Amino acid sequence: MSEPLLKIDHVSKRFTRDLGLIQRGLARLTGGRGVETVHALTDVNLSVQRGEVLGIVGESGCGKSTLGRIASGIYAATEGSVTLDGQPVAQERGGRTQKLTTKVQMIHQDPFASLNPRMKVGETIGEGPRLNHLAKAPEVRARTRELLEQVGLEATYVDRYPHQFSGGQRQRIAIARALAMNPEVLVLDEAVASLDVSIQAQVLNVFTDLRRDLGLTALFISHDLSVVRHVCDRVAIMYLGRVVELADASVLYDKPLHPYTEALFASVPTLGTGRARFNPIKGEIPSPLNPPSGCAFHPRCPLAGPRCRAEVPRLRGTTVGRDVACHLHDGGTGVEAA
Amino acid sequence: MIPALEVRGLTTRFATRKGYVTAVNNVSFSVAPGRIMGLVGESGSGKSVTAFSIMGLIDAPGEISAGSVRIEGEDMRQMTPEAQRKMRGRRVSMVFQDPMMTLNPVLRVGDQMAMAVQVHDRVSKKAAWERARDALDIVGIPAPTERLQAYPHQLSGGMRQRVAIATALLHRPAVILADEPTTALDVSIQGQILAEVRRLADDTGTAIVWVTHDLAVVSSLADDICVMYAGCIVERGTADQVINHPCHPYTHGLIQSVPSLHEPGRKLPQIPGSTPQLSQLPSGCAFRNRCAHATDLCRTDPPDAARGERRVLCHHPLEEEA
Numbered sequence: 001m002s003e004p005l006l007k008i009d010h011v012s013k014r015f016t017r018d019l020g021l022i023q024r025g026l027a028r029l030t031g032g033r034g035v036e037t038v039h040a041l042t043d044v045n046l047s048v049q050r051g052e053v054l055g056i057v058g059e060s061g062c063g064k065s066t067l068g069r070i071a072s073g074i075y076a077a078t079e080g081s082v083t084l085d086g087q088p089v090a091q092e093r094g095g096r097t098q099k100l101t102t103k104v105q106m107i108h109q110d111p112f113a114s115l116n117p118r119m120k121v122g123e124t125i126g127e128g129p130r131l132n133h134l135a136k137a138p139e140v141r142a143r144t145r146e147l148l149e150q151v152g153l154e155a156t157y158v159d160r161y162p163h164q165f166s167g168g169q170r171q172r173i174a175i176a177r178a179l180a181m182n183p184e185v186l187v188l189d190e191a192v193a194s195l196d197v198s199i200q201a202q203v204l205n206v207f208t209d210l211r212r213d214l215g216l217t218a219l220f221i222s223h224d225l226s227v228v229r230h231v232c233d234r235v236a237i238m239y240l241g242r243v244v245e246l247a248d249a250s251v252l253y254d255k256p257l258h259p260y261t262e263a264l265f266a267s268v269p270t271l272g273t274g275r276a277r278f279n280p281i282k283g284e285i286p287s288p289l290n291p292p293s294g295c296a297f298h299p300r301c302p303l304a305g306p307r308c309r310a311e312v313p314r315l316r317g318t319t320v321g322r323d324v325a326c327h328l329h330d331g332g333t334g335v336e337a338a
Numbered sequence: 339m340i341p342a343l344e345v346r347g348l349t350t351r352f353a354t355r356k357g358y359v360t361a362v363n364n365v366s367f368s369v370a371p372g373r374i375m376g377l378v379g380e381s382g383s384g385k386s387v388t389a390f391s392i393m394g395l396i397d398a399p400g401e402i403s404a405g406s407v408r409i410e411g412e413d414m415r416q417m418t419p420e421a422q423r424k425m426r427g428r429r430v431s432m433v434f435q436d437p438m439m440t441l442n443p444v445l446r447v448g449d450q451m452a453m454a455v456q457v458h459d460r461v462s463k464k465a466a467w468e469r470a471r472d473a474l475d476i477v478g479i480p481a482p483t484e485r486l487q488a489y490p491h492q493l494s495g496g497m498r499q500r501v502a503i504a505t506a507l508l509h510r511p512a513v514i515l516a517d518e519p520t521t522a523l524d525v526s527i528q529g530q531i532l533a534e535v536r537r538l539a540d541d542t543g544t545a546i547v548w549v550t551h552d553l554a555v556v557s558s559l560a561d562d563i564c565v566m567y568a569g570c571i572v573e574r575g576t577a578d579q580v581i582n583h584p585c586h587p588y589t590h591g592l593i594q595s596v597p598s599l600h601e602p603g604r605k606l607p608q609i610p611g612s613t614p615q616l617s618q619l620p621s622g623c624a625f626r627n628r629c630a631h632a633t634d635l636c637r638t639d640p641p642d643a644a645r646g647e648r649r650v651l652c653h654h655p656l657e658e659e660a
Contacts, residue, residue, distance in 0.1 A: 059524035166612045167381075196380035196551060196613070201595035201606040208605050223525065226554075226598035230606075249602065267529030269558035271581060271596050280529035284494050 003086075004047035005217055006071065006104070006185050011080035013041040013066055038288050040066040042241045043080075045315070048185065048217055055232030055249065056221040059264075061285055062238040064221045068189045071219055072106040073099040084184065102132055105178035109190035111170030115162040115177075121148075122158030125177045134181070147176040150213075151206050168199035172206060179210070186218040192227060200227070207231060225268050229253055237261045240296040241288060243315055247322035257324045260297045295327065303328055340411045341368035342512040342545030343392070343430070348405035350384075350391045353398075359616045361387040363569035365405070369513065369545040369562070374536070376556030376577065377549045379566035380592075382613050385549045388566070389515045392547070393432050394422050410512050428458045431506040435518040437498035441490040447474075447501055448486030455508050473504035476542075478534050496527035503535070510542065517549045532559050553596060557581045565589045568614060568624035574649040585648075585655040587629045623653065631656075 015038045019027060024034045041063045048054045056064045069075045071082055073090035076097040082089045089101050108114040115124055125147060126140040135143065145155035151172040162170055171191060178186055188207075192200045204227065210216055211231075222228050228235055228249070235252050237245040237260065245258040256262045263281040283300040286292050295313050298304040307327050315325040350362040361384045369375045379385040390396055392407050394414055407414045409429050414422055426432075434440045442450050451470035452463060461469070467486060474482035477500040490498055499519055506514050516535075520528040536559060539546050550556055556563055556577065563580040565573040565588070573586040584590040591609040593599070600606055611628045614620065623641050626632040631654045641653045 059526060168612060197553065197592055198380060198595045198609040199612060201597075201608040204597065205605050205608055208603065225525075226596065230597035230600070230602050264526060267526045269529075269532065269552075269554040271554045271557050271593065271598060280533055281526040282530075284496060284527065285524070 005050040006048040007083045008044055008046040009081050011041055011044045011077045014039055014078045039241050039291055044243055050217055051215045053218045053220055053232045055228040055235040057228055058238035063241040064238050065189055068187045068221045072104040072187045102181050103184040105181050105183035106187040107174050107178050107191045110194055111174050114174055115170055117162050120159055121173055125180050128181045147179055151176045167195055168202055171203050186216055189221045240291055244325045251322055257329055258326050259301045259303055342371045344368040344408040346406045348391055349403050350387055350396055351403050352400045361569050362391055365571050367564050371545050372539050372543040373561045374539050374546045374548055376560030376563040377547055378556055380551055380613055383566040384569040385566050386517050389517050389549050428509040429511050430513040431511045433502050433506050433516040433519045435521055437502045440502055443490055447488055451505050454505055458509055473507050477504045496523055513545045515547045570651055572651045585650040586652050587631050588625050590656055
C-alpha cells in the first residue's frame with residue numbers, strides 16, 4: 001500500500017477548564033485537581049489514501065467533529081500528530097494553534113452560519129485565494145465563476161448575497177469556497193445534515209460528480225449511516241473519543257462486529273421494511289468528563305464481561321479490511337471472560 | 339368508531355404585506371384511537387403549522403380561515419377560547435422539537451408536571467406528584483421518583499424529551515401531536531423513544547400525530563402517512579402504500595432521494611429545483627415546475643382527486659404497482 005495522504009497518528013485531544021471558585025475549594029479539600037478535563041479524543045489512528053473518502057460516524061459527543069477540526073488544523077492535537085504528505089497540518093505556538101497548510105479545507109454543517117451575510121458570494125469564494133496570494137485578481141474572478149458552475153450554480157450568481165439562496169444552494173457555495181483553495185483533502189462535517197432529503201440528494205450528487213472529476217480525498221463526518229454508506233469507501237465508527245471499528249464500507253454494512261456498531265445499526269429506522277421492532281441500545285452515552293473504566297461501551301453492552309470493565313480494548317485487525325476494538329473479537333478470550 | 343382526531347378542510351393563512359399566504363390548504367385526515375399518523379414533509383411544507391392549527395395555537399397575523407378539528411367528535415373550532423383552553427393539555431396535547439425550550443429551567447421536573455396536572459384537575463399536590471411519577475414511569479424513565487426532584491438541565495436530551503412526552507400524557511389525552519420530537523436526538527436515543535411511543539399507542543389507545551421530515555422514521559413507526567407539499571396533503575394512505583407504492587410524483591421522488599435505496603457511489607435520482615415560496619406558488623398544481631409528468635392540465639387546474647381512503651392530489655398519479 002502506498003504512503004497515505006493524510007495520517008492521523010496516535011492523536012489525543014483534551015480540553016481543560018478551570019473550575020469555579022467553590023468547586024476549586026472543594027477540590028482542594030478532597031485532594032482533587034483544580035481543573036476539569038474533557039477527553040474528546042483518545043489515541044486515534046487513521047490514515048486516508050489519495051482519492052479515498054473515509055467516513056467518520058458516531059453520536060453526539062463521540063469526538064467526530066473534534067477529529068475533523070484537528071485534521072484540518074483548526075485545533076492542534078494534545079498528543080500525536082496529523083500529517084499531510086508527511087508535513088504537519090498545525091502547530092501549537094505560544095498557546096495558540098497555527099494552521100500550517102491550506103491544503104485541507106473544511107465544509108461545515110450549517111450554511112446559514114458559515115457564509116458571511118454581508119459578503120457577495122463571489123467575494124466569499126475568492127477571499128481565500130486572494131489572501132493567500134494563490135492567484136491574481138482577474139484570475140480569481142474567472143475561477144470563482146468556474147467553481148460556481150462546477151457545483152451546479154450559475155456563474156452570474158457571483159454578485160448575489162447569501163440570503164438570496166436556499167440552504168442547498170448555500171451548501172454548494174460552501175463547497176465552492178473550499179474548492180477554491182485547491183485542497184488535497186476536504187473535511188465535511190455533517191455537510192448535508194441540515195438539508196431536506198430532496199436537497200440532500202442534489203448536494204450528494206454534486207459531491208459524487210466532483211469526486212469523479214477531481215479525484216477528491218475526503219473525511220466525511222456524519223451521523224447518518226445511509227448517507228455514509230452512499231459516499232464512503234471506508235468507515236470509522238467512534239464512541240466516546242475512540243475509534244471502535246474501522247472497515248471497508250461494504251464489509252462493515254454487511255456485518256458489523258463491534259457490539260456498539262451492531263446496536264447503532266439496529267437503532268436506525270430503515271425505509272420500506274415496514275413497522276420495525278425496535279431494539280434500542282439501553283442507557284445513554286457516558287460523559288467524556290468522566291469516561292467509564294476499561295471499554296467505554298461496557299455499561300451499555302449486553303455482552304460485557306469482567307475484562308471489559310478493567311482493560312481498554314485496542315483497535316486491532318481481525319479479518320482483511322477490518323479493525324475492531326473489542327475484547328470479544330481478539331481471539332475469543334473475551335467470550336470466556338464473560 | 340369515532341376517530342380520536344378528525345380534521346376537515348383545515349386552512350390556515352397568514353397576512354403579509356403582499357396579501358395572504360396560505361400555509362395550510364384544505365387539509366383533511368383522521369386518526370383512530372391507538373393509531374400513529376406520520377405527517378411528512380420538507381421544510382416549509384406546512385406540517386408544523388398544521389399541528390399548531392389543530393391545537394388552536396395560531397396567533398395574528400395568522401388565522402385559521404376554514405375547516406373543523408374534532409377531538410373525539412367535538413369540534414374545537416366551535417368552542418369558546420376558554421373551552422378550547424380546557425381541551426388543550428387534557429384531551430389533546432403537544433410535544434415540541436426542543437425539550438430545553440419547552441421545560442421551565444427554574445422549576446423542578448416534578449413541580450412543573452404537577453402544575454400541569456392541577457391546571458385541569460382539582461387534586462392535592464401530593465396526588466399530582468404521584469401522577470407525574472406514574473407518567474415518567476410509563477415513558478421508561480429509570481428511578482422516576484428521583485427524576486422528579488431534578489431540574490431540566492440535569493437531564494440529558496433524551497430524558498428531557500421523555501419528560502415532555504410524559505407531561506403530554508398526564509391527562510391521558512385522546513390525541514398527542516408530536517412536532518419533530520426526535521429530530522434533535524441521537525439515533526440510539528431516538529430508537530428508545532420510538533419504541534416507547536409505539537408501545538404507548540398500542541397500550542393506551544392514544545392517537546398520535548407524528549410530524550417529521552424523516553421518511554425512515556415514519557416508515558418504521560407510523561400506521562398511516564400523509565405527505566405534505568406547499569401546504570397541501572398530496573398523498574395519504576397506509577404506511578405500506580405510501581412508502582412502498584407511492585402514487586404522487588413528489589412522494590415517489592422524495593423516497594427515491596433516500597441514499598439507502600441505491601447502490602453506493604451512484605448518482606441519486608433527484609427532484610429538480612427547490613420548494614417554492616408559499617407567496618409565489620405556480621398556478622394549477624404547486625409541484626408542476628419540478629414534476630416530470632406535468633402537462634398543460636397541471637398548469638391550469640389545481641388537482642383535486644380522492645380515491646377512497648387513499649388520496650392522491652395529482653392529475654397524473656403513478657400507477658400503483660401490484
